[in-house]
Amino acid sequence: MTPGTRPAVAPDSRARLRLWLRMLKSTRQVEAVLRDRFRTEFGTTLPRFDVMAALARYEGGLKMSALSGVLRVSNGNVTGIVDRLVDEGHVVRVQVPGDRRASLVRLTRRGQxxxxxxxxxxxxxIDELLTGFAPDEAxxxxxxxxxxxAKEEDA
Structure with a gap:
């Protein structure tokens, strides 16, 4: 291929590529708005919200490895966030009976x-940012x- 030329791509594939690029751009824009609003309105971050949202779905709490799995991030990424949430009184670590090395992380009443x-x-x-989509379209x-x-999870 010479510089400045594009690889041969079927029209259907090109349309899907354009869709992906637009989805990615829109996702990044929405995420930037959310990050800014969490910072200015709550003095927090989107990742902290994500951790709290995951824990809200598991009333009994989650081990750190399970929390990382739910969020699809590394344990290292979650540890610092959980530490800050503990310091703020939103999350508590509870020792797992019979396993000295493991602890469950769960929301406190204040965290809830x-x-x-x-x-x-x-x-x-989200409703404001995606208001252009009718409910049935969404x-x-x-x-x-x-x-x-689902297709990727089955692979």
Whole structure:
């Protein structure tokens, strides 16, 4: 291939590539807005919200390795965030009976209340940012993206 030329790509493939690039651009823009709003309105970060959201789904708590798995990030990434949430009183570490090295991480009552406040704002922000999608259109797109995720998880 000579400089400045493009590889031969089927028109269907090119359309899917353009879709991916637009999805990526939109995702980054929405994420930037969310990061800014969490910082300015709650003095927190999107990753902290993500950790609290994961823990809110597991009332009994999660081991750090399970929390990392749910979030699809490394243990190292989660450890610092959990440390800060513990310092703020939003999360507590509880020793796993029979396993000196393992602990469960779970939201405190204060953490549950703070997460509820943040989750309400997050839902409003997402609704505002994606208001151009009718509910049925959003459901259809969500189902299509779920199918992509399921296909990759089966691989």
């Amino acid at each position: 209340q703070e997460f509820a406040r943040q989750a309400e704002a997050h839902a409003r922000w 459901e259809t797109l969500a189902a299509r993206f779920d199918a992509v995720s």
